[in-house]
Amino acid sequence: MKRGFVSLNEIMETIEMVKKEKLDIRTITLGISLLDCCGRDPKEVMERVYNKIVKVASKFVDVVREVEEEYGIPIVNARISLTPISLVSAGFDEGALVELGRVLELAANEVKVDFIGGYGALVEKGMTPWEERLISVIPYVLSSTEKVCSFVNVASTKAGINIDAVLLCAKVIKRSAELTSSRDGIGATKFVVFANAPSDNPFMAGAFHGVQEGETTINVGVSGPGVIRAVVEDLRGMDFRNLANEIKRAAFKITAAGELLGKEIARRLGVTFGIVDLSLAPTPNPGDSVAEIIEAMGIERCGLPGTIAALALLNDAVKKGGVMASSSVGGLSGAFIPVSEDAEMARCALEGSINIGKLKAMTCVCSVGLDMIAIPGDTPIEVIACIIADEMAIGVFNSKTTAVRLVPVPGKKVGDKAHWGGLMGEAPIIGVDSGRVDAFIMRGGRIPPPLFSFNN
Amino acid sequence: MGVDRVGIVAGISSLLAQYNVNIEDISQTIMQGIFVMAMIVNVSQLPCSFSEFKKALEERGKELGVEVWLQREEIFRAMHRV
Numbered sequence: 001m002k003r004g005f006v007s008l009n010e011i012m013e014t015i016e017m018v019k020k021e022k023l024d025i026r027t028i029t030l031g032i033s034l035l036d037c038c039g040r041d042p043k044e045v046m047e048r049v050y051n052k053i054v055k056v057a058s059k060f061v062d063v064v065r066e067v068e069e070e071y072g073i074p075i076v077n078a079r080i081s082l083t084p085i086s087l088v089s090a091g092f093d094e095g096a097l098v099e100l101g102r103v104l105e106l107a108a109n110e111v112k113v114d115f116i117g118g119y120g121a122l123v124e125k126g127m128t129p130w131e132e133r134l135i136s137v138i139p140y141v142l143s144s145t146e147k148v149c150s151f152v153n154v155a156s157t158k159a160g161i162n163i164d165a166v167l168l169c170a171k172v173i174k175r176s177a178e179l180t181s182s183r184d185g186i187g188a189t190k191f192v193v194f195a196n197a198p199s200d201n202p203f204m205a206g207a208f209h210g211v212q213e214g215e216t217t218i219n220v221g222v223s224g225p226g227v228i229r230a231v232v233e234d235l236r237g238m239d240f241r242n243l244a245n246e247i248k249r250a251a252f253k254i255t256a257a258g259e260l261l262g263k264e265i266a267r268r269l270g271v272t273f274g275i276v277d278l279s280l281a282p283t284p285n286p287g288d289s290v291a292e293i294i295e296a297m298g299i300e301r302c303g304l305p306g307t308i309a310a311l312a313l314l315n316d317a318v319k320k321g322g323v324m325a326s327s328s329v330g331g332l333s334g335a336f337i338p339v340s341e342d343a344e345m346a347r348c349a350l351e352g353s354i355n356i357g358k359l360k361a362m363t364c365v366c367s368v369g370l371d372m373i374a375i376p377g378d379t380p381i382e383v384i385a386c387i388i389a390d391e392m393a394i395g396v397f398n399s400k401t402t403a404v405r406l407v408p409v410p411g412k413k414v415g416d417k418a419h420w421g422g423l424m425g426e427a428p429i430i431g432v433d434s435g436r437v438d439a440f441i442m443r444g445g446r447i448p449p450p451l452f453s454f455n456n
Numbered sequence: 457m458g459v460d461r462v463g464i465v466a467g468i469s470s471l472l473a474q475y476n477v478n479i480e481d482i483s484q485t486i487m488q489g490i491f492v493m494a495m496i497v498n499v500s501q502l503p504c505s506f507s508e509f510k511k512a513l514e515e516r517g518k519e520l521g522v523e524v525w526l527q528r529e530e531i532f533r534a535m536h537r538v
Contacts, residue, residue: 005480005481005496005529006496006529006532006533006536007483008483008484008485008492008494010532010535010536011494011532012487012492012494013535013536014527014531014532014535014536015457015525066507069506069507069510070506070527070528071527071528071530071531072525072526072527072528072531073531252538253535253536254535256534256535257531257534257535259534260530260531260534261531324538
């Protein structure tokens with residue numbers, strides 16, 4: 001590395017990114033394996049789980065705040081991801097499963113993290129009876145806790161799409177929203193259905209600590225749509241190849257910052273450094289928007305023709321810049337397109353340039369899926385299941401991660417608004433095409449994997 | 457960073473001396489009418505925590521009418537150099 005003092009320009013650029021363009025590290029996520037907490041007796045398991053989390057994470061938040069202060073890059077959240085809970089709760093009855101969720105909430109409060117994820121299962125090929133039981137109690141866990149986040153992986157390129165699990169997840173979404181109806185169904189905002197879920201994703205609600213991972217890991221989720229928007233905005237009229245290059249440069253800088261802080265936090269905690277996930281994750285704050293990047297490229301409103309091409313270029317350039325900056329890139333890495341969490345995206349949904357069809361198309365080229373979308377509360381479970389199935393098919397047949405986080409807002413219909421507050425933001429209720437689809441989804445079973453999965 | 461006036465450099469560097477902090481490099485300029493100064497300093501001999509020192513610097517900045525940031529140098533190096 002070139003020695004010599006850093007220049008004034010380099011210093012000012014970083015300060016500007018933080019101050020004006022809201023560069024932040026969205027999350028430092030501490031992954032903790034719970035595999036050594038398994039057992040027959042639920043009480044003992046809960047005790048072991050609680051004690052392990054509290055022991056491993058006791059200094060976590062303090063260290064995060066310390067590093068944030070020293071390096072001057074804001075860190076928004078400190079979170080914990082856990083071994084999928086289905087793997088440590090085999091044989092538990094419903095009561096014990098819900099109780100375990102509360103134990104996770106208590107542990108999260110004790111160590112002062114913002115969220116704790118991993119209450120879920122990977123069932124893309126089949127479900128054990130206790131996995132089925134765990135999935136069915138998710139609504140009760142999400143409605144009785146604030147910080148616990150939940151996921152179910154129902155599909156993969158290798159296994160295909162488990163439609164029985166898709167149906168079960170559609171019920172979970174509906175029930176989670178109903179049980180939290182006084183807060184516009186906020187329970188459902190903490191639940192993600194995945195295809196090809198990454199085991200090292202630091203972002204919620206879908207973070208979990210996969211069995212392939214080590215004992216404890218620090219994963220970093222870097223954000224910074226504002227930084228990319230500022231770059232694009234300054235480059236009106238520049239051709240696409242050069243534009244892509246400039247986005248790569250900005251992505252490089254953001255990723256490098258994330259890796260530096262993540263490694264330092266891991267070092268101070270004596271934990272392995274895992275990955276850095278550069279995902280342009282918007283917040284409802286003005287300027288912190290992915291839709292605005294698309295618009296800065298020259299499209300008047302996000303969702304108009306050209307949006308998919310713009311998003312594809314953006315997503316790919318972000319990945320390329322990130323990969324150059326760090327050999328530990330993982331997670332989702334790309335652009336997120338949540339509706340409620342992106343004020344401009346929510347505005348476009350209200351004005352009609354964004355609808356479910358457009359969003360599905362956008363997920364073919366972005367890093368995740370249908371995210372934080374408010375739909376009418378009376379949307380039938382079968383229709384929700386079909387939306388999930390469509391989105392899973394996009395992931396499975398394109399060998400990418402896709403996810404669904406829908407909220408059927410109880411008592412609200414198209415034209416109304418859902419308010420969740422904080423990072424979750426607010427969203428207009430988007431219409432869902434009506435018509436009968438239950439004969440399709442009720443077939444059940446598994447949609448076979450695509451041909452290219454048989455490449456051994 | 458702030459509006460240029462008499463005593464900014466003196467005000468900052470006297471505080472540095474008080475905290476046993478050596479200045480290794482200084483550069484300054486006027487950017488769009490605003491005074492900007494960057495100092496590379498050595499904080500290895502601080503008599504207090506990084507955090508206390510940072511607060512004292514920010515406080516002094518307020519008295520001088522400028523904004524002061526204290527950040528570890530590695531962050532700039534990591535972000536801007538391949």
